[in-house]
Amino acid sequence: MRDDQTLLSGLWYFACLSRDIAHGALLRRIFWGEPVVLGRTKEGEAFALFDVCPHRAAPLSAGRIVESDQGGPSVECPYHGWRIGARDGVCAAIPALHSDSAFDSSMIAVRRFPVHEENGIVWIFRPEDTDRTKAAKPAIAPPSTGLPPSFRPQIVTVAQAEGPYDETVIGLVDPAHTPFVHRQWWWREGAGLQDKVKTFEPTEFGFKMPAHRPSSNSRIYKMLGGAPTTEIEFRLPALRYENIRNANRFILGLTAITPEEDGFARITHMIFWDMPILTLLKPVLGRMSANFLAQDGAMLREQNKNLSRMTTTPLYVGDPDEPAKWYYRLKRAWIERPPSGAFVNPLAPATLRWRT
């Protein structure tokens, strides 16, 4: 099953939080093994470029943002001052060329990555390798929280994951680890395993457990009161939504996993809500969320002690491991989708039974 380690292209990944890039600032990150500079113009527009100067490879992120004579903001390389258009990646100026020079700098460009900013999140689009043009256009819309634009994550937790990327992603859809890895008192310690029956349906780029009454053995839901329901969705490449609501309030947990250097990924867990009581509890909730993610991170590190030295074939057994297999089916279908056709989700509605 773990045959294809490809990192998917043609999809949007979580890049960073809006607050990570101040106006006029540059930020270097590694995404899917490639250096990327994230930046924000003085007017507030976020952008992303390949973080390698086409001249002699200095990181553009070590430079600064300037208004180019040709109009439009540029990133000025710190080494010899080449200017790269923030919006289009096109070289706007090569300062060392004599004013007699007829060289057309616009023949040079660096790869530009489309970005989309919403609800305090910056998403970055990974173009197909076959489409390295500076104008790569996303064929699909960026992920959405479904919330009004004014909402920002109340809690953000970041963890570094070590190990094969797919193993990290499967952690998002793996029900069976929960009672063993996450043994918090406030979650459900001592409640014992219970038989569960969960229905799933395919979504545009993944699958979801439609809104249902959450299992009675998790204390956190009780805090919400008023018959809360929860809906959990997984979406390619590596996004998990957990939407908990009662009649008039909601909590949205959004987990995104971004591949960085080979063998490393960044897990970002964000929580949105519209409940003033939770805002009071923010410090406590922040610690809970950090503990939760640290437990996943520690387990992945344990697992990687073996995975980093040998190739193993996982034994997926029964319904609890079905979502992991769905992830691989979705991946394969995405890779094999026709170049000009729409993605066809290969999954069918299903009911899974397990004990957690």
Ligand code: FES
């Ligand atoms: S390396 Fe960037 S201008 Fe020379």
Ligand SMILES: [Fe+2]
């Ligand atoms: Fe977990």
